[in-house]
Amino acid sequence: MIDVTASMVEEHRLILRMIALLEKNIDRMQKGLFDDWGFFLDAVDFIRSYADRFHHAKEEDVLFAELVNNGMPAKRSPVEAMLIAHDQGRAYVAAMEAGAKAVMAGDVEQVAAIYENARGYADLLRDHIDKENNILYPLAERVLPAEVRPRMVEAYRAAEAAAPAGLAKRYAALVERYEAQA
Ligand SMILES: [Fe+2]
Numbered sequence: 001m002i003d004v005t006a007s008m009v010e011e012h013r014l015i016l017r018m019i020a021l022l023e024k025n026i027d028r029m030q031k032g033l034f035d036d037w038g039f040f041l042d043a044v045d046f047i048r049s050y051a052d053r054f055h056h057a058k059e060e061d062v063l064f065a066e067l068v069n070n071g072m073p074a075k076r077s078p079v080e081a082m083l084i085a086h087d088q089g090r091a092y093v094a095a096m097e098a099g100a101k102a103v104m105a106g107d108v109e110q111v112a113a114i115y116e117n118a119r120g121y122a123d124l125l126r127d128h129i130d131k132e133n134n135i136l137y138p139l140a141e142r143v144l145p146a147e148v149r150p151r152m153v154e155a156y157r158a159a160e161a162a163a164p165a166g167l168a169k170r171y172a173a174l175v176e177r178y179e180a181q182a
C-alpha cells in the first residue's frame with residue numbers, strides 16, 4: 001500500500017522546529033533578553049508560506065478531501081476539527097504580525113500581543129500536529145483504499161511543483177539560521 005502520510009509527518013518536523021523557536025524567543029522576550037522583532041515577521045512568513053499555503057493546503061485539498069470522499073463526514077468530524085484549527089492558527093498569526101509591526105513602529109505595549117498570539121499559536125499547533133500524527137494520519141492509513149493513493153501522491157507532487165522553487169530548502173535554512181542564533 002502506498003504511504004500517503006509519511007511526507008506530511010516529515011513536514012511537521014520542520015513546523016515543530018519553528019514552534020520551538022517561537023516558544024524560546026517569546027520566553028527570552030519576556031525576560032528582556034530578545035528584541036529581534038524581525039524574527040516574528042520571518043516566523044509569520046514561514047507559517048503562511050510553508051505551514052499554511054504548502055502543508056495545510058496539501059491536507060485540505062488532498063488528504064482530508066480523500067477522507068471525506070471515502071466515508072468520513074465533513075461536519076462534526078475529525079476533519080472538521082482540523083480545519084477549524086487551521087483557521088484559528090491563521091487568526092493567531094495575523095494578530096502576531098500586527099503586534100510585531102506595532103512594536104517595530106514604537107508601540108512597546110504590543111509586546112504582550114506578540115507573546116499571547118505566539119503562545120496561542122504554539123499551543124494550538126503542538127496539539128494539532130499531535131492529533132494528526134497520532135490519530136488522524138494513522139486512521140487515514142487504515143481507511144484509505146489502495147486505488148485512491150496514486151492520485152493522492154500525484155496531487156502532492158503537483159502541489160510541490162506549484163510551490164515556489166526551493167521552498168522547503170529555503171524555509172529549512174531560515175529555521176537553521178534562527179536555531180544558530182545565540
Ligand atoms: Fe493540519
Ligand SMILES: [Fe+2]
Nearest residue numbers: 055059129132
Ligand atoms: Fe499537518
